[in-house]
Amino acid sequence: MDGKFDFRYQLSTMAKERLDPTEIGIMIKLAIKHNAISLTAGEPSADLYPTEELKEAFKTIFDDLSLLGYAKEDFGLRELRDWITDRMRADGMIPDWVTSDNILLTNGAGEAIELVAETLIDPGCTVLVEAPTFTETLLTFRKQGANCVGVPSDDDGIIPEEFEKILKKRSVRFLYTIPNFQNPSGRTSPLERRAAILEIARRYDVPVFEDDPYHYLSYDGEPTATYLKLAGDDRRVLHSNSFSKLVAPGMRCGWLVVPDAIIPHLNAFRVSAGLTRPAILQKGLHAYLSGIDFGKRVEFLRAAYRERRDGMLRAIDEHLAPLGVRTNRPKGGFFIWGEADGVDDMTALARFAVEKKKVGIIPGSAFYTMDEAKNGRRSFRLSFAKVAPETAGEGLRRLAEAFAEYGAR
Numbered sequence: 001m002d003g004k005f006d007f008r009y010q011l012s013t014m015a016k017e018r019l020d021p022t023e024i025g026i027m028i029k030l031a032i033k034h035n036a037i038s039l040t041a042g043e044p045s046a047d048l049y050p051t052e053e054l055k056e057a058f059k060t061i062f063d064d065l066s067l068l069g070y071a072k073e074d075f076g077l078r079e080l081r082d083w084i085t086d087r088m089r090a091d092g093m094i095p096d097w098v099t100s101d102n103i104l105l106t107n108g109a110g111e112a113i114e115l116v117a118e119t120l121i122d123p124g125c126t127v128l129v130e131a132p133t134f135t136e137t138l139l140t141f142r143k144q145g146a147n148c149v150g151v152p153s154d155d156d157g158i159i160p161e162e163f164e165k166i167l168k169k170r171s172v173r174f175l176y177t178i179p180n181f182q183n184p185s186g187r188t189s190p191l192e193r194r195a196a197i198l199e200i201a202r203r204y205d206v207p208v209f210e211d212d213p214y215h216y217l218s219y220d221g222e223p224t225a226t227y228l229k230l231a232g233d234d235r236r237v238l239h240s241n242s243f244s245k246l247v248a249p250g251m252r253c254g255w256l257v258v259p260d261a262i263i264p265h266l267n268a269f270r271v272s273a274g275l276t277r278p279a280i281l282q283k284g285l286h287a288y289l290s291g292i293d294f295g296k297r298v299e300f301l302r303a304a305y306r307e308r309r310d311g312m313l314r315a316i317d318e319h320l321a322p323l324g325v326r327t328n329r330p331k332g333g334f335f336i337w338g339e340a341d342g343v344d345d346m347t348a349l350a351r352f353a354v355e356k357k358k359v360g361i362i363p364g365s366a367f368y369t370m371d372e373a374k375n376g377r378r379s380f381r382l383s384f385a386k387v388a389p390e391t392a393g394e395g396l397r398r399l400a401e402a403f404a405e406y407g408a409r
């Protein structure tokens with residue numbers, strides 16, 4: 001002790017648990033430390049932020065000085081919520097019952113996940129997730145005390161029969177799914193799968209929480225219908241989404257479509273999590289969105305990321321596929337999922353790759369619950385979001401060397 005208070009006896013169990021860095025954080029740091037080509041990042045590419053348009057739009061934010069006070073609307077700036085509702089309606093994403101009263105603006109989709117966790121999870125209850133799934137969600141649900149159970153998934157996402165098998169055995173609070181271009185696996189559930197899962201959810205009376213921040217980043221055609229829309233008037237689906245990938249993550253603006261039955265509950269947790277969200281930012285974002293052709297913006301992003309995806313797939317075909325390492329071919333989003341049968345400890349291989357070959361990847365176990373982490377020992381995630389096709393070639397060449405040499409060691 002150096003005489004300074006160290007909080008040793010005050011730290012919550014969860015605070016101590018969260019102190020363990022995630023494998024994602026470790027690999028991102030190692031990639032920087034070793035000056036490696038990083039295929040780790042799960043974030044959008046800064047060169048695609050609409051900086052000039054945002055600068056212009058944000059000039060208007062002080063036109064209404066009342067925005068400097070606490071927000072007047074519980075769920076956030078009404079005109080932005082109207083914009084979201086109109087957009088989702090035009091794009092066929094919402095059923096008739098959704099109006100801007102159901103749109104809660106959040107501090108990114110991350111906060112939407114946090115608020116849903118507070119609203120629907122009691123310590124010890126079971127929540128079903130995809131296996132693998134988004135690590136931050138696992139940590140958030142766990143913090144709330146949930147017992148997260150992974151539903152076995154294949155390249156089309158959750159396997160309906162497996163979902164039903166679990167529901168037969170145990171009582172479940174809700175299913176969390178990222179149906180489009182999933183983080184980390186890049187997988188998308190086709191329409192028939194979604195319909196089958198909804199039908200099972202109805203039979204067992206389970207709600208579905210759909211997290212869809214990659215929805216618009218679809219590179220081979222229009223995105224599949226949302227669970228929210230497919231469920232129609234049944235109102236068992238909560239849907240989170242975000243401007244992080246469409247505009248810029250620093251905006252910290254996401255939204256949650258909230259069924260009427262739980263509007264008061266979500267509102268109560270919103271208040272306790274920080275009274276209000278920055279209406280000034282919401283105003284600037286709305287000014288930006290109203291001044292652009294959103295369809296064109298989406299097309300621009302699709303073209304840019306499609307080129308990166310295709311560049312990485314070509315590099316995979318050239319360098320990795322000949323070694324027998326299998327990867328999928330995602331139709332959108334940022335991620336490619338790979339599996340190597342001959343590897344038993346992808347975490348060790350990822351460390352070897354970053355230290356000796358200067359290429360960073362995320363090992364699959366980072367995306368499973370602690371109990372199920374061994375299911376990720378042969379898999380890995382690659383992100384193409386920030387990787388130019390030329391860099392992908394060199395990155396995959398290095399990665400192939402790591403696989404070949406690691407296997408030989």
Ligand SMILES: Cc1ncc(COP(=O)(O)O)c(C=O)c1O
Nearest residue numbers: 108109110134178183242244254
């Ligand atoms: C599946 C998924 N959900 C939610 C988020 C959180 O996004 P944000 O809080 O920036 O909107 C991410 C970010 O990577 C994600 O991949």
